Amino acid sequence: MKNIVSMRWLLARMYEPDVVIADCRFLLGQPEAGRQAYEAGHIPGAVYLDLEKDLSSPVSAHGGRHPLPDPAVLASRLSKAGIGSNSRIVAYDDQGGMNASRLWWLLRYIGHEQVYIMDEGFSAWQNAKFPVTVDEPVQIPSSFEVNVQPAMLASVDDVQQASASDSAVLIDSRDARRYAGLEEPIDAKAGHIPGAVNYFWKDVLDWDGRWTDTGVLEERFSKLDKDGAIIVYCGSGVSACPNVIALEEAGFSNVKLYSGSWSDWISYEGNPVATGNSEADKDV
The missing domain is CATH 3.40.250.10 (Rhodanese-like domain)
Incomplete structure:
Protein backbone atom coordinates (compact mmCIF):
# COMPACT_ATOMS: atom_id res chain seq x y z
CA MET A 1 0.00 0.00 0.00
CA LYS A 2 1.68 3.16 -1.19
CA ASN A 3 -0.12 5.63 1.08
CA ILE A 4 -0.08 3.65 4.34
CA VAL A 5 3.05 2.84 6.34
CA SER A 6 3.43 0.54 9.32
CA MET A 7 4.42 1.64 12.80
CA ARG A 8 7.71 -0.25 12.39
CA TRP A 9 8.38 1.59 9.12
CA LEU A 10 8.07 4.88 10.98
CA LEU A 11 10.06 3.61 13.96
CA ALA A 12 12.97 2.86 11.61
CA ARG A 13 12.85 6.29 9.90
CA MET A 14 11.52 8.73 12.50
CA TYR A 15 14.86 10.50 12.97
CA GLU A 16 15.69 10.87 9.27
CA PRO A 17 16.10 14.60 8.56
CA ASP A 18 13.45 14.87 5.82
CA VAL A 19 10.75 13.07 7.83
CA VAL A 20 8.12 15.22 9.56
CA ILE A 21 5.63 13.46 11.81
CA ALA A 22 2.20 15.10 12.20
CA ASP A 23 -0.09 14.31 15.13
CA CYS A 24 -3.67 14.86 13.92
CA ARG A 25 -5.65 13.60 16.90
CA PHE A 26 -8.98 15.38 17.28
CA LEU A 27 -12.40 14.61 18.77
CA LEU A 28 -15.54 16.18 17.33
CA GLY A 29 -17.38 18.10 20.03
CA GLN A 30 -14.26 18.21 22.22
CA PRO A 31 -12.05 20.61 20.26
CA GLU A 32 -9.29 20.78 22.91
CA ALA A 33 -9.03 17.01 23.46
CA GLY A 34 -6.57 16.40 20.62
CA ARG A 35 -4.13 19.08 21.73
CA GLN A 36 -4.41 17.84 25.32
CA ALA A 37 -3.71 14.26 24.20
CA TYR A 38 -0.66 15.51 22.26
CA GLU A 39 0.65 17.37 25.31
CA ALA A 40 0.15 14.25 27.45
CA GLY A 41 2.33 12.19 25.10
CA HIS A 42 3.14 11.88 21.41
CA ILE A 43 5.61 10.30 19.00
CA PRO A 44 9.01 12.00 19.40
CA GLY A 45 9.45 14.87 16.95
CA ALA A 46 5.75 15.06 16.06
CA VAL A 47 4.14 18.45 15.46
CA TYR A 48 0.46 18.93 16.29
CA LEU A 49 -1.98 19.99 13.59
CA ASP A 50 -5.50 20.81 14.73
CA LEU A 51 -8.40 19.75 12.48
CA GLU A 52 -10.36 22.95 13.05
CA LYS A 53 -7.62 25.53 13.65
CA ASP A 54 -5.04 24.32 11.10
CA LEU A 55 -6.74 21.99 8.63
CA SER A 56 -10.00 23.92 8.12
CA SER A 57 -11.03 27.53 7.59
CA PRO A 58 -13.69 29.28 9.71
CA VAL A 59 -17.28 28.16 9.20
CA SER A 60 -19.48 30.41 7.06
CA ALA A 61 -22.88 30.17 5.34
CA HIS A 62 -21.67 27.52 2.91
CA GLY A 63 -18.71 25.17 2.76
CA GLY A 64 -19.84 22.81 5.50
CA ARG A 65 -18.65 22.28 9.07
CA HIS A 66 -14.98 21.98 8.13
CA PRO A 67 -14.41 24.25 5.11
CA LEU A 68 -11.18 23.78 3.21
CA PRO A 69 -8.40 26.08 4.37
CA ASP A 70 -7.09 28.63 1.90
CA PRO A 71 -4.07 26.95 0.21
CA ALA A 72 -1.74 29.87 0.96
CA VAL A 73 -2.81 29.99 4.63
CA LEU A 74 -2.35 26.23 4.93
CA ALA A 75 1.08 26.40 3.28
CA SER A 76 2.11 29.11 5.75
CA ARG A 77 0.99 26.98 8.69
CA LEU A 78 2.82 23.93 7.32
CA SER A 79 5.97 25.98 6.74
CA LYS A 80 5.94 27.21 10.35
CA ALA A 81 5.58 23.59 11.49
CA GLY A 82 8.76 22.71 9.60
CA ILE A 83 6.98 21.00 6.72
CA GLY A 84 8.66 21.89 3.43
CA SER A 85 8.34 20.93 -0.21
CA ASN A 86 10.97 18.21 0.24
CA SER A 87 9.56 16.76 3.45
CA ARG A 88 8.23 13.25 3.79
CA ILE A 89 5.19 13.65 6.03
CA VAL A 90 3.80 10.81 8.11
CA ALA A 91 0.45 11.61 9.73
CA TYR A 92 -1.24 9.73 12.55
CA ASP A 93 -4.24 10.07 14.82
CA ASP A 94 -6.24 7.85 17.17
CA GLN A 95 -9.50 7.99 15.21
CA GLY A 96 -8.91 5.20 12.68
CA GLY A 97 -6.95 7.45 10.35
CA MET A 98 -9.84 9.83 9.68
CA ASN A 99 -8.06 13.06 10.66
CA ALA A 100 -4.68 11.93 9.34
CA SER A 101 -6.41 11.26 6.01
CA ARG A 102 -7.65 14.85 5.96
CA LEU A 103 -4.03 16.06 6.16
CA TRP A 104 -3.04 13.51 3.49
CA TRP A 105 -5.75 14.84 1.18
CA LEU A 106 -4.94 18.51 1.82
CA LEU A 107 -1.24 17.97 1.13
CA ARG A 108 -1.99 16.12 -2.08
CA TYR A 109 -4.46 18.86 -3.05
CA ILE A 110 -1.79 21.56 -2.71
CA GLY A 111 0.65 19.49 -4.73
CA HIS A 112 2.65 17.50 -2.19
CA GLU A 113 3.05 13.82 -3.07
CA GLN A 114 5.27 12.58 -0.23
CA VAL A 115 2.65 12.09 2.47
CA TYR A 116 1.73 8.89 4.28
CA ILE A 117 -0.53 7.68 7.06
CA MET A 118 0.78 5.56 9.90
CA ASP A 119 -1.35 2.45 10.24
CA GLU A 120 -3.19 1.70 13.50
CA GLY A 121 -2.65 5.03 15.30
CA PHE A 122 -1.15 6.38 18.49
CA SER A 123 -2.68 3.95 21.00
CA ALA A 124 -1.26 1.00 19.07
CA TRP A 125 2.14 2.75 18.97
CA GLN A 126 1.99 3.26 22.73
CA ASN A 127 0.82 -0.31 23.37
CA ALA A 128 3.77 -1.57 21.32
CA LYS A 129 6.06 0.22 23.81
CA PHE A 130 7.48 2.39 21.05
CA PRO A 131 8.96 5.74 22.17
CA VAL A 132 6.63 8.46 23.47
CA THR A 133 7.53 11.90 24.74
CA VAL A 134 5.92 15.04 26.14
CA ASP A 135 8.68 17.23 24.68
CA GLU A 136 7.53 19.49 21.85
CA PRO A 137 10.00 19.80 18.97
CA VAL A 138 11.65 23.06 18.00
CA GLN A 139 9.89 23.94 14.74
CA ILE A 140 12.30 25.37 12.20
CA PRO A 141 10.32 27.07 9.41
CA SER A 142 10.69 25.51 6.00
CA SER A 143 9.77 26.57 2.47
CA PHE A 144 6.55 25.09 1.09
CA GLU A 145 5.46 25.76 -2.49
CA VAL A 146 1.79 25.39 -3.41
CA ASN A 147 0.67 23.71 -6.63
CA VAL A 148 -3.10 23.30 -6.29
CA GLN A 149 -4.66 20.26 -7.97
CA PRO A 150 -8.21 21.42 -8.79
CA ALA A 151 -9.10 18.06 -10.38
CA MET A 152 -9.16 16.53 -6.87
Whole structure:
Protein backbone atom coordinates (compact mmCIF):
# COMPACT_ATOMS: atom_id res chain seq x y z
CA MET A 1 0.00 0.00 0.00
CA LYS A 2 1.68 3.16 -1.19
CA ASN A 3 -0.12 5.63 1.08
CA ILE A 4 -0.08 3.65 4.34
CA VAL A 5 3.05 2.84 6.34
CA SER A 6 3.43 0.54 9.32
CA MET A 7 4.42 1.64 12.80
CA ARG A 8 7.71 -0.25 12.39
CA TRP A 9 8.38 1.59 9.12
CA LEU A 10 8.07 4.88 10.98
CA LEU A 11 10.06 3.61 13.96
CA ALA A 12 12.97 2.86 11.61
CA ARG A 13 12.85 6.29 9.90
CA MET A 14 11.52 8.73 12.50
CA TYR A 15 14.86 10.50 12.97
CA GLU A 16 15.69 10.87 9.27
CA PRO A 17 16.10 14.60 8.56
CA ASP A 18 13.45 14.87 5.82
CA VAL A 19 10.75 13.07 7.83
CA VAL A 20 8.12 15.22 9.56
CA ILE A 21 5.63 13.46 11.81
CA ALA A 22 2.20 15.10 12.20
CA ASP A 23 -0.09 14.31 15.13
CA CYS A 24 -3.67 14.86 13.92
CA ARG A 25 -5.65 13.60 16.90
CA PHE A 26 -8.98 15.38 17.28
CA LEU A 27 -12.40 14.61 18.77
CA LEU A 28 -15.54 16.18 17.33
CA GLY A 29 -17.38 18.10 20.03
CA GLN A 30 -14.26 18.21 22.22
CA PRO A 31 -12.05 20.61 20.26
CA GLU A 32 -9.29 20.78 22.91
CA ALA A 33 -9.03 17.01 23.46
CA GLY A 34 -6.57 16.40 20.62
CA ARG A 35 -4.13 19.08 21.73
CA GLN A 36 -4.41 17.84 25.32
CA ALA A 37 -3.71 14.26 24.20
CA TYR A 38 -0.66 15.51 22.26
CA GLU A 39 0.65 17.37 25.31
CA ALA A 40 0.15 14.25 27.45
CA GLY A 41 2.33 12.19 25.10
CA HIS A 42 3.14 11.88 21.41
CA ILE A 43 5.61 10.30 19.00
CA PRO A 44 9.01 12.00 19.40
CA GLY A 45 9.45 14.87 16.95
CA ALA A 46 5.75 15.06 16.06
CA VAL A 47 4.14 18.45 15.46
CA TYR A 48 0.46 18.93 16.29
CA LEU A 49 -1.98 19.99 13.59
CA ASP A 50 -5.50 20.81 14.73
CA LEU A 51 -8.40 19.75 12.48
CA GLU A 52 -10.36 22.95 13.05
CA LYS A 53 -7.62 25.53 13.65
CA ASP A 54 -5.04 24.32 11.10
CA LEU A 55 -6.74 21.99 8.63
CA SER A 56 -10.00 23.92 8.12
CA SER A 57 -11.03 27.53 7.59
CA PRO A 58 -13.69 29.28 9.71
CA VAL A 59 -17.28 28.16 9.20
CA SER A 60 -19.48 30.41 7.06
CA ALA A 61 -22.88 30.17 5.34
CA HIS A 62 -21.67 27.52 2.91
CA GLY A 63 -18.71 25.17 2.76
CA GLY A 64 -19.84 22.81 5.50
CA ARG A 65 -18.65 22.28 9.07
CA HIS A 66 -14.98 21.98 8.13
CA PRO A 67 -14.41 24.25 5.11
CA LEU A 68 -11.18 23.78 3.21
CA PRO A 69 -8.40 26.08 4.37
CA ASP A 70 -7.09 28.63 1.90
CA PRO A 71 -4.07 26.95 0.21
CA ALA A 72 -1.74 29.87 0.96
CA VAL A 73 -2.81 29.99 4.63
CA LEU A 74 -2.35 26.23 4.93
CA ALA A 75 1.08 26.40 3.28
CA SER A 76 2.11 29.11 5.75
CA ARG A 77 0.99 26.98 8.69
CA LEU A 78 2.82 23.93 7.32
CA SER A 79 5.97 25.98 6.74
CA LYS A 80 5.94 27.21 10.35
CA ALA A 81 5.58 23.59 11.49
CA GLY A 82 8.76 22.71 9.60
CA ILE A 83 6.98 21.00 6.72
CA GLY A 84 8.66 21.89 3.43
CA SER A 85 8.34 20.93 -0.21
CA ASN A 86 10.97 18.21 0.24
CA SER A 87 9.56 16.76 3.45
CA ARG A 88 8.23 13.25 3.79
CA ILE A 89 5.19 13.65 6.03
CA VAL A 90 3.80 10.81 8.11
CA ALA A 91 0.45 11.61 9.73
CA TYR A 92 -1.24 9.73 12.55
CA ASP A 93 -4.24 10.07 14.82
CA ASP A 94 -6.24 7.85 17.17
CA GLN A 95 -9.50 7.99 15.21
CA GLY A 96 -8.91 5.20 12.68
CA GLY A 97 -6.95 7.45 10.35
CA MET A 98 -9.84 9.83 9.68
CA ASN A 99 -8.06 13.06 10.66
CA ALA A 100 -4.68 11.93 9.34
CA SER A 101 -6.41 11.26 6.01
CA ARG A 102 -7.65 14.85 5.96
CA LEU A 103 -4.03 16.06 6.16
CA TRP A 104 -3.04 13.51 3.49
CA TRP A 105 -5.75 14.84 1.18
CA LEU A 106 -4.94 18.51 1.82
CA LEU A 107 -1.24 17.97 1.13
CA ARG A 108 -1.99 16.12 -2.08
CA TYR A 109 -4.46 18.86 -3.05
CA ILE A 110 -1.79 21.56 -2.71
CA GLY A 111 0.65 19.49 -4.73
CA HIS A 112 2.65 17.50 -2.19
CA GLU A 113 3.05 13.82 -3.07
CA GLN A 114 5.27 12.58 -0.23
CA VAL A 115 2.65 12.09 2.47
CA TYR A 116 1.73 8.89 4.28
CA ILE A 117 -0.53 7.68 7.06
CA MET A 118 0.78 5.56 9.90
CA ASP A 119 -1.35 2.45 10.24
CA GLU A 120 -3.19 1.70 13.50
CA GLY A 121 -2.65 5.03 15.30
CA PHE A 122 -1.15 6.38 18.49
CA SER A 123 -2.68 3.95 21.00
CA ALA A 124 -1.26 1.00 19.07
CA TRP A 125 2.14 2.75 18.97
CA GLN A 126 1.99 3.26 22.73
CA ASN A 127 0.82 -0.31 23.37
CA ALA A 128 3.77 -1.57 21.32
CA LYS A 129 6.06 0.22 23.81
CA PHE A 130 7.48 2.39 21.05
CA PRO A 131 8.96 5.74 22.17
CA VAL A 132 6.63 8.46 23.47
CA THR A 133 7.53 11.90 24.74
CA VAL A 134 5.92 15.04 26.14
CA ASP A 135 8.68 17.23 24.68
CA GLU A 136 7.53 19.49 21.85
CA PRO A 137 10.00 19.80 18.97
CA VAL A 138 11.65 23.06 18.00
CA GLN A 139 9.89 23.94 14.74
CA ILE A 140 12.30 25.37 12.20
CA PRO A 141 10.32 27.07 9.41
CA SER A 142 10.69 25.51 6.00
CA SER A 143 9.77 26.57 2.47
CA PHE A 144 6.55 25.09 1.09
CA GLU A 145 5.46 25.76 -2.49
CA VAL A 146 1.79 25.39 -3.41
CA ASN A 147 0.67 23.71 -6.63
CA VAL A 148 -3.10 23.30 -6.29
CA GLN A 149 -4.66 20.26 -7.97
CA PRO A 150 -8.21 21.42 -8.79
CA ALA A 151 -9.10 18.06 -10.38
CA MET A 152 -9.16 16.53 -6.87
CA LEU A 153 -12.09 18.69 -5.78
CA ALA A 154 -15.79 18.54 -6.64
CA SER A 155 -17.98 21.63 -6.31
CA VAL A 156 -21.61 21.67 -5.20
CA ASP A 157 -22.49 22.24 -8.89
CA ASP A 158 -20.61 19.05 -9.82
CA VAL A 159 -22.53 17.15 -7.15
CA GLN A 160 -25.89 18.57 -8.24
CA GLN A 161 -25.12 17.43 -11.79
CA ALA A 162 -24.02 13.98 -10.64
CA SER A 163 -27.14 13.58 -8.51
CA ALA A 164 -29.44 14.65 -11.34
CA SER A 165 -27.77 12.92 -14.29
CA ASP A 166 -25.48 10.16 -12.97
CA SER A 167 -22.47 11.95 -14.48
CA ALA A 168 -20.45 10.56 -11.54
CA VAL A 169 -21.00 7.95 -8.84
CA LEU A 170 -21.68 9.65 -5.50
CA ILE A 171 -20.26 7.81 -2.49
CA ASP A 172 -21.61 8.66 0.98
CA SER A 173 -18.97 7.71 3.58
CA ARG A 174 -21.11 8.02 6.71
CA ASP A 175 -22.51 5.07 8.65
CA ALA A 176 -25.64 3.37 7.33
CA ARG A 177 -28.06 4.94 9.80
CA ARG A 178 -27.01 8.47 8.96
CA TYR A 179 -27.05 7.68 5.24
CA ALA A 180 -30.59 6.32 5.53
CA GLY A 181 -31.74 9.35 7.51
CA LEU A 182 -32.64 7.24 10.57
CA GLU A 183 -30.49 9.44 12.79
CA GLU A 184 -28.49 12.63 12.45
CA PRO A 185 -26.51 13.61 15.54
CA ILE A 186 -24.66 16.59 14.03
CA ASP A 187 -26.30 18.21 11.01
CA ALA A 188 -29.60 20.05 10.65
CA LYS A 189 -31.18 17.60 8.20
CA ALA A 190 -31.08 13.81 8.00
CA GLY A 191 -30.66 11.73 4.85
CA HIS A 192 -28.32 11.65 1.88
CA ILE A 193 -27.78 13.20 -1.55
CA PRO A 194 -30.17 11.57 -4.03
CA GLY A 195 -28.44 8.89 -6.07
CA ALA A 196 -25.58 8.38 -3.61
CA VAL A 197 -24.45 4.89 -2.60
CA ASN A 198 -23.23 4.11 0.91
CA TYR A 199 -19.69 2.91 1.64
CA PHE A 200 -19.01 3.48 5.36
CA TRP A 201 -15.44 4.77 5.69
CA LYS A 202 -14.55 2.53 8.65
CA ASP A 203 -14.95 -0.49 6.39
CA VAL A 204 -11.51 0.31 4.92
CA LEU A 205 -10.17 -1.00 8.27
CA ASP A 206 -10.11 -4.56 9.59
CA TRP A 207 -11.24 -5.73 13.04
CA ASP A 208 -7.89 -4.70 14.53
CA GLY A 209 -8.13 -1.17 13.18
CA ARG A 210 -5.53 -1.77 10.46
CA TRP A 211 -6.01 -0.71 6.86
CA THR A 212 -7.08 -3.68 4.75
CA ASP A 213 -4.81 -4.69 1.89
CA THR A 214 -5.25 -3.70 -1.73
CA GLY A 215 -7.00 -6.92 -2.74
CA VAL A 216 -9.67 -6.47 -0.07
CA LEU A 217 -10.19 -2.85 -1.11
CA GLU A 218 -10.54 -3.87 -4.76
CA GLU A 219 -13.22 -6.38 -3.72
CA ARG A 220 -14.97 -3.75 -1.62
CA PHE A 221 -15.36 -1.41 -4.60
CA SER A 222 -15.79 -4.15 -7.23
CA LYS A 223 -19.23 -2.88 -8.31
CA LEU A 224 -17.74 0.46 -9.38
CA ASP A 225 -16.09 1.31 -12.71
CA LYS A 226 -12.36 1.93 -12.14
CA ASP A 227 -12.26 4.52 -14.92
CA GLY A 228 -15.58 6.17 -14.10
CA ALA A 229 -15.97 9.49 -12.31
CA ILE A 230 -16.48 9.18 -8.54
CA ILE A 231 -17.29 11.91 -6.01
CA VAL A 232 -16.87 11.07 -2.33
CA TYR A 233 -18.51 12.90 0.56
CA CYS A 234 -19.35 12.46 4.25
CA GLY A 235 -20.68 14.87 6.88
CA SER A 236 -18.07 17.60 6.58
CA GLY A 237 -15.35 16.36 4.22
CA VAL A 238 -13.15 14.63 6.81
CA SER A 239 -14.21 10.98 7.05
CA ALA A 240 -14.63 10.88 3.26
CA CYS A 241 -10.83 11.10 2.95
CA PRO A 242 -10.11 7.49 4.02
CA ASN A 243 -12.45 6.35 1.24
CA VAL A 244 -10.58 8.57 -1.26
CA ILE A 245 -7.31 6.93 -0.21
CA ALA A 246 -8.85 3.45 -0.34
CA LEU A 247 -10.18 4.07 -3.85
CA GLU A 248 -6.74 5.21 -4.98
CA GLU A 249 -5.17 2.12 -3.41
CA ALA A 250 -7.75 -0.01 -5.24
CA GLY A 251 -6.77 1.47 -8.60
CA PHE A 252 -9.44 4.12 -9.20
CA SER A 253 -8.08 7.07 -11.12
CA ASN A 254 -10.91 9.62 -11.29
CA VAL A 255 -11.90 10.34 -7.69
CA LYS A 256 -12.88 13.74 -6.34
CA LEU A 257 -13.75 14.93 -2.84
CA TYR A 258 -16.85 17.01 -2.22
CA SER A 259 -15.18 18.88 0.62
CA GLY A 260 -18.26 20.61 2.02
CA SER A 261 -20.12 17.30 1.96
CA TRP A 262 -23.54 16.78 3.55
CA SER A 263 -23.27 19.84 5.82
CA ASP A 264 -22.67 22.02 2.74
CA TRP A 265 -25.33 20.29 0.62
CA ILE A 266 -28.10 21.05 3.12
CA SER A 267 -26.98 24.68 3.44
CA TYR A 268 -28.58 25.31 0.02
CA GLU A 269 -32.34 25.53 0.40
CA GLY A 270 -33.19 23.99 -2.96
CA ASN A 271 -31.01 20.87 -2.73
CA PRO A 272 -33.08 17.67 -2.51
CA VAL A 273 -32.68 15.13 0.28
CA ALA A 274 -33.14 11.36 0.02
CA THR A 275 -33.84 8.91 2.83
CA GLY A 276 -33.90 5.14 3.07
CA ASN A 277 -31.45 2.54 1.90
CA SER A 278 -32.23 2.23 -1.80
CA GLU A 279 -33.04 4.42 -4.77
CA ALA A 280 -36.62 3.22 -4.56
CA ASP A 281 -36.88 4.92 -1.15
CA LYS A 282 -35.54 8.27 -2.13
CA ASP A 283 -37.66 11.30 -1.48
CA VAL A 284 -36.82 14.02 -3.98
